[in-house]
Amino acid sequence: MKQFTRTAVVLMLMSIFSYSGYAQEVIEDNQSDFGEFMDRSGNRFRSASGVPGEEYWQNEADYKIKATLDDENHRISGNVVLTYTNNSPQDLDFIWMHLEQNRFTPNSRGTLTTPISGNRYNGDVDGGYTISNLEAKVKRSTSSHYIISDTRMQVFFDKPVPANGGQATISMDFEYKIPEKGMDRMGRLDVEDGTIYAMAQWYPRAAVYDDVEGWNIEPYLGAGEFYLDYGNYDYEITAPYDHIVVGSGELQNPREVLSGTMRDRMDRASESDSAVFIVKPEEVKDMSLRAKNSGMLTWHFKMENTRDVAFASSKAFIWDAAKINLPGGKTAMAQSVYPQESAGREAWGRSTEYTKAAIENYSNMWYEFPYPVAVNVAAAVGGMEYPGLSFCGWQSEGESLWGVTDHEFGHNWFPMIVGTNERRYAWMDEGFNTFINHYSTQKFNNGEYASTLNQTRRMVGWFTSPSREGIDTYPDVTNLRNLGMTAYYKPAVGLLLLREYILGHERFDNAFRSYIETWAYKHPQPADFFNHMENVAGENLSWFWKGWFYGTGNIDIALEDVEEKDGNYIIELSNLGDMPMPVEMKLTYEDGSTEDLRLPVEIWQRGDTWSHLLETNKTLERVELDPDKIIPDINFSNDVWPKNIYKN
Template sequence: MNIFRKKLALAALVFGGIAASNAQEVQSNQSLFNEFLDHNGNEFRTATGKPGEDYWQNETDYKIEATLDDQAHTITGKLTLEYTNNSPQELDFIWMHLEQNRFTQDSRGTLTTPISGNRYNGDVDGGYTITNLEANVKRSSSSKHIITDTRMQVFFDEPIPANGGEATVSMNFTYKIPVKGMDRMGRLETENGTIYALAQWFPRAAVLDDIEGWNIEPYLGAGEFYLDYGDYDFKITAPYNHIVVASGALQNEKDVLSATLRDRMEKAKNSDETVMLVKADELDDMSLRAKQSGTLTWHFKMENTRDVAFASSKAFIWDAAKINLPSGKKALAQSVYPIESDGQGAWARSTEYTKHSIENNSEMWFEYPYPVAVNVAADIGGMEYPGLSFCSWKSTGAGLWGVTDHEFGHNWFPMIVGTNERRYAWMDEGFNTFINHYSSNKFNNGEYPSNLNQTRNAIGWYTNPNREGIDTYPDVTNLRNLGMIAYAKPAQGLFMLREYILGPERFDNAFKSYIKTWAYKHPQPRDFFNHMENVAGENLAWFFKGWFYGTGNIDLAVNSVRQYQGNYVISLSNNGDIPMPVKMQVTFADDTTQMVELPVEIWQRGNDWNYLLETDKQVAKVTLDPNKMLPDVNFSNDSWPVAQYQN
């Protein structure tokens, strides 16, 4: 039989099968493949997912001097913000975040917390006192401001000029440090003293961008942060017997560290093994302190960062080790923790974990840009800031590895790639959960392996009628769904994109290009989608639309396997809402196997497809997705045993 007659006969077979069933309707799935986001570029953001020639973002440079009072548990400080308006419009005012105002009885966050409470419970006896506010543009000065919950509008007598105009805002601030700081900051009482974990600890400028204008969502709970970049010069005055660690490089070691500590620090900077700076039996050894009474002022600097945090305590064991970066540069991994957290099964390995996490992500994705990576044991489940993380003081073993790797992974998302966490938690938590998968599998030859690839473990959630879409804003999300839609589902989406749809080489090329392109900038979801499509060279609208927007599921099926003229016709269907490429393993009677891969375009014209397998062997079994990479919601139709189709 010639090729034409063979294809004609095959068409008759297929058509006859469809007609006989009388259940299939010819349809078009073109709507699934159409682009769903605006690809029209403009001068700010291009259709290729890159910043446009007129892309802009404002700059925020801070100088802060703050004092920690460990008797009254307060922070008192003075802030000077140098604000640069790079936008194309002059500004009569700026907005600032006052997140400590969340900790008041009548804050919006308090009033929207369920009676039963949740993870984001917080104290209600705090809040800012702001004094001596002065807003200057050129020679004009204003003190006018309006505080509304966790936001403050600061007005200028003369507008900040567009395209590089500058303003200065200064103020004094004070507040009581909460014990319970919404699992992001706070105080922990230990045997040897209080651990102060300080974040959202000063008034911070809100972001003005070309998408939303001013981003002024209040600080409620689940939604995190969105901040501009700048240089930070900050000084923390604490009791003489405290150790202070912070984002950024310590500027005055000689003023705050004894000669012994400086020697140990120098050793740590050149050691791949953890070096003890302050040992468990040295917590009361005041000879390691630079003073024997009063206070010490610790001076830190950090460049091109969106935030800084710090911790202070007299209860800290302190250790450190060198971080090796791909360019040959070095950074310093550090850990501070109380004696209750000590031990090789616990925080004594924290610096080892921190070092690996930073080195692996630097090698695989983008080099770590900060001088330090500090892990702080606190009464916080896990929270990240540039160059510093707070992790639970109770964490041990795999739990401590997991939270350490996750929080330091956040230095890539959203610290380097500055996404809007308050709106798009999935671009923060999901992307980070994805890179954690590879870091975990690599650490110590898989000592703590990731289970992200076990996508089918979550089928119960994927079929739950109360599930929500990834695009749901975090403050609106049912907290029962937050772990899936912010963390697991977007991470599994990237995993499928890398391991199943594009392959590691094409994915890595596009993903690393995305990170490099948007480092220290503010990408939106469409920038990510557009960039991945353009660099990978693939229309992925069918996947992005189905997976990241809505609650549809994947369900590929093998319907039948029929012999035809010495070959086989394998009938497939897409029973789900999201089309996917087909990867199927054919097992023959002689136990040999063959992988067959079909492109996603087979579903463009409808939900049924027939594949002609040309072989002179007897087919014994056909299995879809043999490596189980897809969270296919119906296991029962994923394979076709010979016993079912011989009868």
């Protein structure tokens, strides 16, 4: 550093003394609002720029499954062979697996933590796994030692699974009764022409071992969903000959399970932008369309680089399909299966149209759909998503059916492609998905249905409720009356504010697309998302993450007064809320002209008041904050000057 001269020292001292008289007027600054609120420093696994580190790793789980559906006794039985690859830097003496069907027992933790009054996550209590013939192999060693604890199973090895690429094979037989009420995620539905089986969480699944928590072994209680590794799936479903089976992934044996007529129709559907019937409504009971007239049929599916698979089976299915056009030039297939009770142009007759539009919208705006099919299944499930397949309410129609279809298929991006931990961070899949649903709905059929996400001021009642909870609240302990806001709407509004108000479309879209591409088929944590958005967008957003995502405070920016001074104007602003925000103003002049004025969020670093000098040779008639009403400011009565001419 350059040495101070005598003159410089004198001037500095004079400056200190001259301002000492104002020392008592110093206002405490708001720098704490702008500082880091969590440790987001990088390491060799996860970098500070929000990309995987040079030693990032995740394990792989590949499955071969053969299962048989017994529609007389509502049971499924089968065998699963898991090939587990340990890419971690630690040897593993055991692995944990999820047995989510054990939720449907009288003494499961989920059953015992369900309120007497019940909730959405009620389920049957006469189910649960029967596990047999387990073998866990590492090289030439074999173990049959395991412990089942509620919805988890710990499988031990005689020799550890070696680090950095070692493999183990775990095989077992399983059987259980298919629940009728599957916690609004899976189950069965009786309709006039048969039973619809919506099959999810239907096989023992490996838990995730990662660099953040080690084994992620939270029990399956209800609101918390899933966190799974990626792998390749090869699975076979043997069902009665008169059933139609649809599943995640690509059907491998159409000639064995589809008649020539059905295959011809499927070929036509693969080239059609409108739905083509594979099984028409009047053909549901026509067994001449089936590949066999008795016995059982085995449907064989494969899916690569996915975290899960689901399927549906019924003899009551109407079936239609259409082509999905993807931006890279490839195509996929949108399919829908539903019973007679759900048919009709105002109902499930438009399901394939909705599915196709949703997949195309998200592919064009964010990231290309990677799977060969997108299947919508009408079931006794309000709405639940799995890779390439969704269950939606069989009684939904019109705008309701569009909304649930668009939402569930949006989940293919979050968390199917971007593999977040839904058990802990529901907002990273439900909230992000609700956000992208907004733009898909705006685009569908030139706005046939309305999105309400941008009507943020209708949510003020919840934002000011004493019982509100934070976005970061653990989903299984969140008050169910708050879950819709904490997991879905508040995080979605947060992204809306970033795109429409704080960063703008170009900067936000660059960052959000980069986040999806960077973490596709990987396991990002909240800090990875925050870091990546900041680094690509070029903006320190700690104040926003802290206030909106990790707090329960509210926004209240006030326009206190406008004073004329020497032909110009001083605009007096206050931050009466709990978090800062940039300030957007619309200025209206006496001659009818208008001007937009934006002040950066940094005006609030020094305190809760700010004076802005507006230099103009015009007469100012009106000032309005947030003229497009994007931010959920909890008190819009102080958003306009003069106060007696407020206009909505």
